[in-house]
Amino acid sequence: MTHLETELNNLKIELNEMWALVLSQVKASSEALINFDKDAASEILFREKMVDVYELKLDRDCENIIALYNPVASDLRLTLAIIRIVSNLERIADFAKGIAKFVVKSNRTTINPELIKVSKVEELLANAYAMLNDAKTALENENSRMAMSVFSKDTLLDEVTKESNGVIGEYILKHPEEIDEALNIHSITRKIERMGDHSNNIAEEIVFYIDAKVLKHNKAAKK
Secondary structure, eight states, rough: OHHHHHHHHHHHHHHHHHHHHHHHHHHHHHHHHHHHHHHHHHHHHHHHHHHHHHHHHHHHHHHHHHHHHOOHHHHHHHHHHHHHHHHHHHHHHHHHHHHHHHHHHHHHOHHHHHHHHHTTTTHHHHHHHHHHHHHHHHHHTTOOHHHHHHHHHHHHHHHHHHHHHHHHHHHHHHHGHHHHHHHHHHHHHHHHHHHHHHHHHHHHHHHHHHOOOOTOOOHHHHH
């Protein structure tokens, strides 16, 4: 194994560790919100620092590989893809942190289960988690077809989010006394939608690495 191969292998290991951490943050944010568990939410805020450490370390390692080994072809594509994947992972973790902050800072001790149900926020979080996990598996198996399946899941997530926003608006009209809580849930659904967008970006990078195809801003190619 060459020095470059060793460094790229180490990159993949570090990326998998960061990815697993971000997945755990997304899952924990769902559980903290549904159960309104302030201790669990506080733990998410604490672990966010670890995500940032991984981002800085992986960015630096990728830059060093490009500078020292001058990778070409698939090795270069992998290095560039990892730089962009790491950035998207960090943003997803930020949205999970945003959900946790809502739980921690809220004066409430619980959240209306009816509002959780009608907003489909639990379903949205499960879908966002599945997208991110599928993308991780796609990269591990170097399966571009699986990566591209994330695109259709993102479209579905957008549709459910749009439907949820309408339902939340109707809920506010029927329960004006709960407008603050409903608006907070609306903000959370937007965060989840953005999680999906970043998983979509990650899938694009995986296809770029495996197939040398640039799908960014190319809806026709994604279909």
